[in-house]
Amino acid sequence: MDMETKPESPGLEPQAMLQRDRLVQLRQRLREERTNAVSPAIERVLEMADMQLFLALSYLGYTDQLFPEE
């Protein structure tokens, strides 16, 4: 059992980290669109899309947030 401090966290494989970076950027775009939604219908759908995108990030070791609304 690992009881040591990990000052530098090793990450997942490089391909996964690259996809994570792209998804973070995509999420930023999505959030901008959500801010500019022209109806509650679109805003809500984009909110759900954000949840799904965040789920993808959680598969890739994303820890900056724990859940989308944080």
Next chain:
Amino acid sequence: MQEDRYWNRPSQTANREVLDALHLERICHLVGWAYEHSPLHRRLYDAAGVQPGDIRTWDDYYNRLPFTDKPDYLADQTASGTFGGLALPPESWQQYFHTTGTTGHFLNEVFTQYEMLKAGSQYCYGLWDFGIRPRDSMYFCFDFGMWIGLWSFYWGARSLGLTIQSGGGVSAADRVRQIIELRPTIVTGTPTYLLHLAEVAKREGLDVRLAGVKMLAGGGEAGFSTPVTRSRLAEEWGVDHIYDAYGIGEALFIGQSCAEWAGGVHVIEDVCHSYAIGLASGEPVVGDDEVGEHVITSYTHFAQPFIKYRTHDIVRIDPQPDHGCGWTWKHLPGVVLGRSDFMVTIRGVNIYPTAVENLIGDVPGLANHYELHITRVDGMDRMLVKVEADDRCRDRTETAERLRVHLRAQLGVNLEVEVVESELLPRYELKTRRLFDHRSEGERPTAFEMH
């Protein structure tokens, strides 16, 4: 993308160093977040003299951060009148549940929409490994009530893109007919209930094997990882695969069997951190062969965080399994071996219900339906194993004696045995009640008394 055996290869096959680093990042973040948003966690951490910034290493996590336990949440639930350990406001709540009340008290649970999505993802790892794909279908032997277990299976089926067939609101016999008509790839239920359906089918003159079901899946009880029950289920249903999911109501199904079944389930390390503590010491278990109480931190719960939460399930954790599946996630051989808050010690011998279940299966003429009754007579704990005969049983007294001798030889202790008529014991759609403790409150042992 190319077909991949793994649902999420990057983390599912990552090495232990990478996985532990991700766990520690998540845990540190979660502790800070819970401290800021959950009055229960703030109280507990303040009482322990711990601030979020103090938790930076595994040593901090194991040795400084206090445990949380169901009574903490129940007390908070009673005080608040809603949910224990709440960290998100009502506008975030999407659905209510409660635990099955195995320990005598219902714990109310609330989920956000994201948590339901995340919880659904937990099932995909195992199902995908067995070759289940969106073309497949899942039949639910389940009235959609307040128990979250099979609801979360439903979310899992949605996550994977399966066709969902609901068996809600109909009788067992009608479920059998629907299954034969709909021919689902997977039938979902508790192991005991699925055996019950096979019995009902026979009584109705139907053959569930004709449905062509490929897999039985579910959880809530030990049976799916108990060899004798697995064999019986496979035989009765004619299925190729049995898929087990281990969980607790508070953290959902956090363990899943892989296609290379090795007698247990893998911890889904994308959704929780899992370790075991010594039953006497409360310290982290180090040896792979040592059993301990399972302690988890969930990454699917933010409305009600569960951090370093004592499950009271007794497990053995293999931190580096190697049985051919390629998953690097921890493995729990035998899944749940017992309960630390439900010690059954007969004349100095710890008895695990799953061990009794396996031994019952060794004796011809006995069905899988059994109950364990514990009493205290003249200061001594006694256990009565009450088990149903099946259609191969010619003499119930003789069969009872054979089981008694077998239990004595294997467990090293004499248990009382009674073989009752077929279908005399009650059937349950959800978790089957196996243990009946007739001892008074004062006679029952508490956790950490286990030898």
